[in-house]
Amino acid sequence: MLIGRETEQRRVDRLVAGARIGRGGALAVTGEPGVGKTALIDDALGRLEGVQVLRATGTEAEKDLAFAGLHLLLRPALHLLDALPEPQEAALSSALALKAGTAGDRFAIGAATLALLCRYAEQAPIAVVVDDLQWFDRPSAEALAFAARRIDADPAVVLLAGRSGACDDLVGGLDVLELSGLDAAAAGDLVRALEVAPPTDEQVARLFAATGGNPLALLELARNIELLDDRAPGLPPALPATLTAAFSRRLAELDPGTRTALLAAVVANGDLHHTGEVCRRLGLHVSGLGPAERAGLVVVTGSRVDVRHPLVRAAVYSEADESLRRVVHLAVADLLPDDAERRAWHLAEATWGPDPEVAGLLEAAADSAAARTAYTVASTAYERAARLSTDTDRWHVMLCTAAEAAWTGGLHDRAVALLDEIETQSVPERTRSRTLRIRAQIAARSGSVADAVDILERAAPDAPTPDDAVFLLAEALHAAFYLADAAVSTRLTTSLTGAVAAAGSPRARAIGLAATGMAKVLSGEGGLAEIQTSVPLLAAHADPVEHPEALPWLLTTPLFLRDAETGAELRRIVDDVRSRMGVGLLPNVLFHVARDQATSTAWSRAAANYEEAIRLARETGQGTDLAMSLAGLAWLESRQGRGDACREHATEAVRLCTQRGIRMGEAWCLYAVGDLELATGDPRAATETFLDLSRRLQEWGIADPDLSPGAELVDALLRLGRPAEAEAEARRYAAAARTKGRPWSVARAHRALGTVADHRSFDAHFEAAIEHHADTRDLFEAARTHLAYGGRLRRAGRRVDARAHLRAGLESFDDLGAEPWARTTAAELEATGEKVARREASGAASLTPQELQVSLLLAEGRTTRETAAALFLSPKTVEYHLRKVYTKLDIHSRAELAEQLLGS
Known part of the structure; x- marks a missing residue:
């Protein structure tokens, strides 16, 4: 029975009760060692009936084994793998080394984990429990946390227990229950329940003051209360060092053979068979664990030797002689001929110095982990392989690969530290170039975009091939787009033009042309010819899954062309590969x-x-x-x-x-x-904002009329009664649009000119604008032109002509959901004498973003499971959202859903 945890028990019980009725959830229980995380979870599980439990405990011995924890946790549910959608089945099977293949990225594995848990929960409610999360291998922990954050409408509860500060990044986004020590009364009740000489009130007070109510500390020190006297008066004991000392004291009471058997159990990660075999090789018998079990340090059940607490493991391992530890690791390695990764790690712990054979085994283990997207594990293995390598031409390559794997796995600080170490040494230029590229990726995604551009530009001259130089410079230009610095883009374009001329592949040429064209467009120096030339090359030679360096250009090229047809093939490619990403x-x-x-x-x-x-x-x-x-x-x-x-x-x-x-x-x-x-009717504020934007674009050297607020600024100035300034802005903007010559900006320019033109010429500008709008995909801009034209016609006394354009604008604004513009247009239309009946918000406008995502995929013909896979949700969560959508839209079938949404 738990003492002093009534509030925490109720919180866990509510979560479990919700899971029973299909309202799933997750809870991370964190706290210092010994505070009672496991006891709280065990208490909840002990009261469950009719619930399937998936449970695993992280161990230090397996924290560097890719997906070891996930495999252990999911083992009872693995028979359902074949029931998952094929991409998810392939991703998870590969990650768990059940099948050969490519696992996909770490989040794809998280989505597959969610799908498997939800499938398992279809049989009966499930409780997924992980203890010592801080010792779970990171890829497993990330996959499980990804799934836990998405448990919603399923009969499932996820309980994760880990040390405070050691797994905070993993449990982000989850509800967290931070366990503190017991209060004074509960602490007294706990120690008085021990089968030892009852402590005095004064001793209970000292124990509570020393431990802060930590249950394990209370129990251990109550049995060894004299350890409190090892500290100077007024100072607390060094916890958990004092706890370790308490365990060490209990270890010292055991004979050497029992301590060695305990060490074998710890190194063998609790495998009783391997523990016994190691003992046999050392001339001992596994029955030597008996005294340790009677001392309450381990529990032997079936094929397992479970150590009572991580601090016991730490004490057993740290107290052992270093030579003996190496002997035990070597013995365990010999027992694992078919488990290359575990064998490699045990051999690494058994070696005394550089060892090329062990380095090779660790590198192979790292390659295997990376292939299954266990990048954090791979990083550790690559680094260890580098430390053990005797090949002076290989250590820096492995260390660089370790840094790259760390970054890919989300360990920013570790990646930077490894790069710093490499760059303090004399290494070949190829390695130096590679470290710079990794630094640039880190800067672009999590630091300074300007730093990323600078690093990539410096790395390009040392690229091993002309194609690599193109990719580096194109990546720099893509970063420079976010930087919005025309001077930087122009400088990079000059370098890239020469690199493209030397490129050896159509893919490199396509990417180089797209990047060059984009930079020129931004600075107002043409560029459209290069972009248009790149389109068929990108479509034919740039699969974004096989060639991820091409993805930015497949995505951005249609945005720069901005017409109805060009780039349509690239849109189809991107839409196709989204399901494979x-x-x-x-x-x-x-x-x-x-x-x-x-x-x-x-x-x-x-x-x-x-x-x-x-x-x-x-x-x-x-x-x-x-x-x-x-x-x-x-x-x-x-x-x-x-x-x-x-x-x-x-x-x-x-x-x-x-x-x-x-x-x-x-x-x-x-x-x-x-x-x-x-x-919303504040033209003065709008004018100030648009003028500020125009000034900034000019300072940055950005001359692309597509980014200029010229047309909007003309509108705002006219509303303020500043026609001369509006006309000057309209002519300036029109000149830039004519120079670019693309229909989107030319249409907007004609609209601006139409609003400032005299009564004899405004029709020509507005009609030209409408004609150019027809060559674009932007219904909103066309509607604004109809509004502006209709308003101008109304003020000229041509009410009948005005109504046709205002009706067209109102219909488009209503279809899009541009509510303030629809209100303005309706007011203009009523000013012509026409009665306007406004639509009520319906359809997509009434749905939340999550409901809309679900609805669109279902309306397009995907099944519930396909939709769940695409959105990283469970099928029951999809069904939950769909029920809410049906209620909001007052519909009863997917056919009605498609009818309402696909035209919106």
């Missing part, structure tokens, strides 16, 4: 797709994709994509009239952009806020 790449993909959709009629899809990109970017620590997705969503929300959400997202985006030097995101946020101010 792991979630690690999805924030960037979804951000670009959402941006493209926001410039077409698919606003509902754009909003859903922005929301998903933001959620995944937060979860995966991809700060650049988070900032840009927030900025893009703010811009869309400004047009929808969602003022509070727009300003909230813009504020967060600006903060992130300022920290990281992402000027392009700052520009988008200014555009969003200015558009919102204009739409």
Whole structure:
């Protein structure tokens, strides 16, 4: 029976009770060693009936074995693997080394883990329990945490227990129960319940003061209360050092043979057969564990030797003679001829110095872990292999690979530390170039974009091949896009032009041309010819799954061309590969797709994709994509009239952009806020915002009219009664648009000119604008032109002509969900004498982003399980959202769902 944990028990019980009725959830129980995490969970599980339990405990011995923890945890459910969608089955089977193949990224494995748990829960409610999470191998812990964050409408509860501070990053996004020590009364009850001489009240008070109510510390020190006297008066004991001393004292009471048997059990990770075999080789018998079991240090059951507490393991291992530890590791290694990874790690612990054979085994183990996306484990193995290597031409390569694996696995500080070490040594130029590229990737995703550009530019001259030089410089230009610095882009373009001329593959040429064209467009120096030439090359030679360096250009090229047809093939490629991409790449993909959709009629899809990109970017620590997705969503929300959400997202985006030097995101946020101010009737604030944006773009050297707020600024100036300034801005903007010559900017320019033209010429400008809009995908811009034209016609006394354009604009604004613009258009239409019946918000506008994502995929024909896999949800969560959608839309079938949404 637990003492003093009534509040915590109720919290766990509520979670378990919810899981029984299909409201799943997860809880991380954290605290210092010995505070009672395991006892709390055991107490809850002891009262369960009819619940399937999946349980595993992390151990130091297996923390560097890729997916060892996940395999142990999921073993009772693995017979259901074949029931998962094929991509998920392949990802998880490969990660667990059950089948050969490519596992995909670490988040794909998390999604497969979720799918398997939910499938297992279809038989009966499940409880998934992990103890000592801090010792779980990191890939397993990440996969499980990913799944735990998405347990929602399933009969499943996930309970994770780990040390405070040792697994905080893993349990982010989960409810956390931080266990503290017992209160004084409960502490007294606990120690008085021991079968030892009852402590006095004064001793209980000293124990409580010394331990802070830590239950394990209370129990151990109550049995060894004289250890409290080892500290100076007034000073607390060094916990957990005092606990370790308590365990060490109990170990010292055992004979040497029992201590050696305990060491064998610890090194063999509790495998009783291996423990017995090691004992036999050392001339001992496994029955020597008996005294340790009677002392309460281990529990022997079946084929296992379970050590009571991690501190016991630590004491057993640290107290053992170093030579004996190596002998035991070597003996365990000999017992694992078919387990290459475990054998390699035991041999590494058994060796005294550099050993090329062991280094080779560790490198092979690292390769295997990396192939299964266990990058953090692979990093440790590569580093250890480098330390044991005697090959002076290989150590720096393995250390560099260790850094790259650490970064890919999300261990930023470790990656940087390894790179720092490499760069203090004399290494070949090829390795130096590689370290620079890794540093650039780290900077671009989690640090300064300017640093990333600088590093990539410095690395390019030393690239091993011309194609590699193209990829480095193109990557630098892609980073420079976020930087919004035309001078930097121009300098990089000069270098890239020469590299493209020497490129040996069509893929490198396509990427180089796309990057060069983009840079030229931003600085107003042409570039469209290069982009258009790159399109067929990208379509034919750039599979973004096989060649991830091509992905940015497949995504951005249609955005720069911005017409109805060109780039359609690239959109189809991206849409096809989205289903083959792991979630690690999805924030960037979804951000670009959402941006493209926001410039077409698919606003509902754009909003859903922005929301998903933001959620995944937060979860995966991809700060650049988070900032840009927030900025893009703010811009869309400004047009929808969602003022509070727009300003909230813009504020967060600006903060992130300022920290990281992402000027392009700052520009988008200014555009969003200015558009919102204009739409909601504050032309003075809009004018100030647009003028600020124009000044910044000029300072940065950005001359692309697609980024200029010229058309909006003309509108704002006219509303303020400043026609001369409006006309000057319209002519300036029109000149830039004519120079670019693309339909989107030319249409906007004609609209601006139409608003400032005299009564004899405004028709020609507006008709030209409408004609150019027909060559684009942007219904919103066309609707704004119809609004502006209709308003001008009404003021000229041509009410009948005005109504046709105002009706067209109102219909488009209503279809898109551009509420403030629809209100303005309706007011203009009523001013012509026509009675306007406004639509009520319905369809996609009434759904949450999560409901919308689910609905769109189902409406497009995906099954429930396919939708769940695509959105990293469980099928029951998809069904839960679908029920809410049916209620909101007052529909009863997927056919009705498709009818309502696919046209929106």
